[in-house]
Amino acid sequence: MNRESMESRIWDYLDGRSNPSERLQVEDLLKTDIAWRSLYDELREVHDAIAATHLEGPSLRFTRNVMEEIGRLQIAPATRNYINKRVVWGIGLFFILLVLGFLIYGFGQMDWSGGKGSSFAENLGKVDVSRFFSNTWVNAFMMVNVVLGLVLLDHYLRGKSEVGRRKTTR
Amino acid sequence: MLTGLDDNHIIQKVLGGDTQSYATLVDRYQNYVFTLALRMVKNREDAEEVAQDVFIKAFRALADFRGNSKFSTWLYTIVNNTSITYLRKKRLQTHSLEQESVFAQVDARESTLSANQVEQKSRVAAVSRAIGLLSPDDAEVLTLFYKAEQSLEEIGSILGIEPNAAKVRLHRARGRLKEKLETHFAEEIKNLN
Numbered sequence: 001m002n003r004e005s006m007e008s009r010i011w012d013y014l015d016g017r018s019n020p021s022e023r024l025q026v027e028d029l030l031k032t033d034i035a036w037r038s039l040y041d042e043l044r045e046v047h048d049a050i051a052a053t054h055l056e057g058p059s060l061r062f063t064r065n066v067m068e069e070i071g072r073l074q075i076a077p078a079t080r081n082y083i084n085k086r087v088v089w090g091i092g093l094f095f096i097l098l099v100l101g102f103l104i105y106g107f108g109q110m111d112w113s114g115g116k117g118s119s120f121a122e123n124l125g126k127v128d129v130s131r132f133f134s135n136t137w138v139n140a141f142m143m144v145n146v147v148l149g150l151v152l153l154d155h156y157l158r159g160k161s162e163v164g165r166r167k168t169t170r
Numbered sequence: 171m172l173t174g175l176d177d178n179h180i181i182q183k184v185l186g187g188d189t190q191s192y193a194t195l196v197d198r199y200q201n202y203v204f205t206l207a208l209r210m211v212k213n214r215e216d217a218e219e220v221a222q223d224v225f226i227k228a229f230r231a232l233a234d235f236r237g238n239s240k241f242s243t244w245l246y247t248i249v250n251n252t253s254i255t256y257l258r259k260k261r262l263q264t265h266s267l268e269q270e271s272v273f274a275q276v277d278a279r280e281s282t283l284s285a286n287q288v289e290q291k292s293r294v295a296a297v298s299r300a301i302g303l304l305s306p307d308d309a310e311v312l313t314l315f316y317k318a319e320q321s322l323e324e325i326g327s328i329l330g331i332e333p334n335a336a337k338v339r340l341h342r343a344r345g346r347l348k349e350k351l352e353t354h355f356a357e358e359i360k361n362l363n
Contacts, residue, residue: 011341017322046348049297049359050316055201056208058218063196066225070192073226075185078233 003039010040014047095145102142177241184232196225199242202318203249209309210253211260212302220256224248243324246314250328257306296358300350308343315340 012018013026029036059065175183175194183191203224208217227248228235235244301309314320314328322340326333351359 007345008341011344017337042348043344046344046351049293049351050301050312050344050347052294053298053301053317054294055317056205056214056217057201058204058221062200062204062218062222063193066196066222067190067193069222069226070189070229073230075232076230076234080234 006036006039007043010036010043013040014043095148098145099149178237181232181235181237181241184229192229195241199245200225202242203245205317206246206249206310206313207253209301209313210250210306211256212306216256216260220249220252223256224252227252239324239327242318243320243328246318246320247328250310253306253310293358296355297347297351300347300355303350303354304343304346307339308346311336311339311343312347 009018009022009026013023018026026036030040031037177195177198180191180194184195200221204217204221207220207224208214211217211220224245228245231248235241301312304312311325311329314325315322320328322333322336325340326336329336329339331339
């Protein structure tokens with residue numbers, strides 16, 4: 001096992017992030033393997049040294065300064081209260097309809113009768129998009145549209161995985 | 171006295187109009203916020219300015235705190251963003267801090283701190299100074315984990331990265347701190363062993 005991998009396992013052990021079986025394995029290695037014991041002692045020293053450092057403090061007037069500043073301010077209304085959800089949904093709907101419109105137009109030009117020369121791949125080549133995509137601005141707009149869609153999808157999936165992780169850790 | 175109340179309770183009081191209750195939160199977190207800011211901007215005056223800015227921003231945005239995370243995690247996210255903005259403004263981007271010239275600046279600052287001979291002898295002070303020599307990213311992740319008691323999941327949320335990436339960053343930061351201790355503070359560490 002290389003040093004990096006050993007360090008990683010020892011840090012996990014020191015941080016209390018090893019599962020019970022991994023913990024037992026590391027403890028066993030520390031008892032029997034000199035290299036492991038020596039590395040453990042090195043890392044333990046760093047670990048304890050960082051933990052022993054003190055927090056720094058600001059000036060004694062700090063709280064008073066903050067409170068004086070705050071006295072001149074007001075709490076801003078919650079973002080969720082002044083962003084109208086209907087507007088957000090409306091914008092989203094506009095983009096979805098736009099993409100759907102292009103899809104329907106494309107599919108509408110396909111020959112659905114079947115038989116020779118009407119396979120999906122061949123039909124796809126017949127779709128005339130030049131009427132729409134002949135302009136640089138339209139191309140750029142559609143590209144931005146697609147990127148925004150991917151960003152939103154990524155955001156949505158990350159949110160879902162975050163919720164899933166919280167549920168499993170509870 | 172509000173010192174015994176939990177953060178969410180105090181926040182509800184502040185949102186309900188009792189602005190003065192906010193002082194309890196400032197007292198409770200000022201050292202954490204200041205230390206984090208100091209680790210990033212590397213200068214006490216700047217750190218105080220950043221810390222003050224953080225508490226003012228947090229107050230203004232308090233209605234947006236939904237309680238999904240700990241108040242401290244939310245607050246440290248503001249510290250992270252404010253410090254990065256501050257560093258950008260001062261043209262001291264986090265990456266450029268790894269450059270030799272900036273280390274020279276940090277070293278120069280450290281040498282002015284060395285007047286206190288007693289502190290210089292102390293192992294704790296040596297470690298603090300070694301942390302001061304790290305890049306803001308490394309110093310921040312160490313402070314969040316060891317001093318601000320944030321889990322890797324929470325650190326990930328503060329820094330906008332996955333918990334695994336936070337874990338890797340923490341491991342690397344500890345490795346680089348070890349190097350700094352061995353390179354710059356070998357004597358202090360040895361003497362105290």
